[in-house]
Amino acid sequence: MPPLSAATRLSLSLIAGGAVANIYYNQPLLGLLVQVFGHDASVLVPTATLAGYGLGILGLVPLGDALPRRTLIVGQLLLLAAVLVLAATSTSLTVLVSASFLIGVLSTAAQQAVPFAAELAPDAVRGRMVGQVMTGLLLGILLARTLSGFIGAWLGWRAVFVGAAGLSVALAGLAWLGLPRTPPTARIGYGALMGSILDLVRHQPVLRRAALAQALLFAAFNAFWTTLALLVEAPPFGLDPAGAGLFGLIGAAGALCAPVAGRFADTRSPRPVLIGGAALTLAAFVVFGLFGGVSLVALAVGVLLIDIGINTALIANQTRVYALAPGARGRINTVFFTAIFAGGALGASAGTRAFAAGGWPALCAVGGAFAAASLLVPLLEPRDRPRS
Template sequence: MSSLSSPMPNAAAAPALTAATRLSLSLIAGGSVANIYYNQPLLGVLAQEFGPSASSLVPTATLAGYGFGILALVPMGDRHPRRGLIVGQLLLLAGALLLAALAPGLPTLAAASFLIGVLSTAAQQAVPFAAELAPDAARGRMVGQVMTGLLLGILLARTLSGFVGAWFGWRAMFGAAALLSVALAALARLTLPTTKAATLLPYGRLMESVLDLALTQPTVRRAALAQALLFAAFNAFWTSLALFVQGPPFGLDPAGAGLFGLIGAAGALCAPMAGRFADTRSPRPVVIGGGLLTLAAFGVFDLLGERSLLAMGLGVLLIDIGINTALIANQTRVYALAAGARGRINTVFFTAVFVGGALGASAGTRAFAAGGWPLLCLVGGAFAAAGVLVPLLEPRLTGSSHTPPHP
């Protein structure tokens, strides 16, 4: 499509994605995305200081900012060199985190939280940067390695924040995160290569082409829908887990509930293996396998989770492996579509995933409040089953049972 790219004069070949660059991008992705989760273990403390509304306003502002950043900033990675965008976002992110740490009242904290969400989308510049630099034959594996860093940032942020907040206070967590953001900006400036812009489209046309991608690329739509449904199942579970295990028969405190994130971190380590399989075989069966693992997790939760912490841990491992496996495979599919439009593809894909996650979180909390753990498992399992059906039905939707390695 002419709206997806504009030829670049004298474009040089992209630098190689070295092991050092992959490590830097992994750290940047994980360290950036972690900022939108730091507030969650601190919400009780924030409510005590700023009033009950803080417990909903702060995380809502942060997630709203992240969604806005995906729409407004991530497409710019196709128009401007990503190293400069990453460095700039991280430095501004440090300022937003410092503002949060010094916030005198809830309005300032909410505004800072929104900015933290917007600027934390530096993580969504790092992943397509890896796809841009990786050779075609190894794109899934290398994107999987960078995604491991991002997923570990998501899963470990709550545990880290809970402990730092308990020992040093919530302001210390935001202050430490500001220092980390500056360090990551320096890392990006020193280690990431300089690349050419992928397109010359002005910003307005760039944003129009995001809509064009969503309307004209069925592979992007199907991958985004499948992942959104699976992420809805994932969020339905995680938003209710702490409430469930803090009650009888387990009686865990918030720190104990947060330790389930460490189990989930083990699942994130499977991302490179999923990417390697997607490279050598086909992404579609990997998506199906990840969806089936997610569905199996809800079976474990429903049958054994109310009686056994060991079963809960097994279910957490299954759901995290399943979600992460499907995510890497779906990203491998969509990043292979248009080399000059990966930032915009990322925008379409993760906007859908973000909407699915919000839907799952809302449905999960409502189901748990209305019918307890069994209804929560039913709702989460329904989302997971729908996420499996999308790739299963794909040959009928495309009119062929063959799925090419790079659709």
């Protein structure tokens, strides 16, 4: 197996961030999409995208254990570019929602990049190496909103998808030229590959707990982010999509905690990181509920808290699950991230519906409930032994 060089880490980071960004470009654009396609667009488009991402993780990511990851990444990115063009040219909500679903499915190229890093990294520094690649993925999640908001405000929502298609083609070229060729880690058929996923769920309690905790956190995360644009574009704030997207820059600071969280998880128990991450996420919703409806400063503080909380917990959970079965990291990633993005789709739907029904206080109650439930998972689980 070739070593995880600095150049390979950078390539994987860019691919992970650039691919996953596609599922978040629509969020600052929801106000613009509502003007063209009606209110249903604010619920259906982000929910379809996240649901597609979850299905792609379930159906495509396990192939990384049975096929060369580089080939999978290149193929997904090229198909993704074609679907992004379809979204950019949509003239009906049905076409846009269908394209959004496929964008989610194919953006799982990001989830080929992360276990690729775990495969290539030495055991002693796997958490730190995964944390570095995840920094790219997390920055992609957060900066996607800022970039999309600015482009949408100046050039319109269609230009966002056109630009994303061009970026996807460029990333496919980077993957082909910059990633090593590696053999599959499992030589089994697709049916057996998928069946083995159920065995992992049954026999790995750490994986089940990590997936549940992170799914609940991601539900809280998406409940907030899918409604933020609707809040700040209305009175008393009156921001445009570019202003809504700027909150992504604040949250990007949370992504910088990923290598630190990974280093801590490499040397000590990840449990304090998990508890701290969930507690910070819950604290963010307390801030949002008390002051977020009237203060942009409070919203900014809450964004920083929620992103630091989500990201540190994510790296700690990934470090735990990637150590469970080295030959099955793609399938472990499937279980872990299928649960996470199912939670994300639930949170996006619950958040937008709560906001429509009861405004900002209802949204904060829903998000806070998800965060509180996630905090209970590490608090109630058996304690990990600190590493010597």
